[in-house]
Amino acid sequence: MKKQSFSSKCYTLLKKVPRGKVTTYKEIAKALGTRAWRAVGTAMNKNPKAPKIPCHRVVLSSGKLGGFAKGAEKKEELLKKEGIKISNKKIINFDKLFFKFPKNT
């Protein structure tokens, strides 16, 4: 397993996101050194490790929730439980709740 699939890297980064914070597909892709936001979302949809990965903490770069395999409504509820305030499917204090990945590990 020297080189995991692109999706596996996304899950790894996602697990690094602390509870109560959120990240965007674009940031993940950028952290991986790519521009495949699309592929990131596609990878999340597969979500082979559903409860193991906080996929519900990933939102659109616009600050909106985006989509969710179990339903966007469910995702909103989960984020609210994390302590995140949401209004009209939009995250409040998004820039404050936004978790950015470190450049060097």
Add this chain to the structure above:
DNA sequence: CTAATGACATTTG
């Protein structure tokens, strides 16, 4: 290998 798909992002009207 080629074509189609998708939990997105950016630009244009």
Add this chain to the structure above:
DNA sequence: ACAAATGCCATTA
């Protein structure tokens, strides 16, 4: 500001 159209990259058939 919002909606629609276009572009993007990796995965799947």
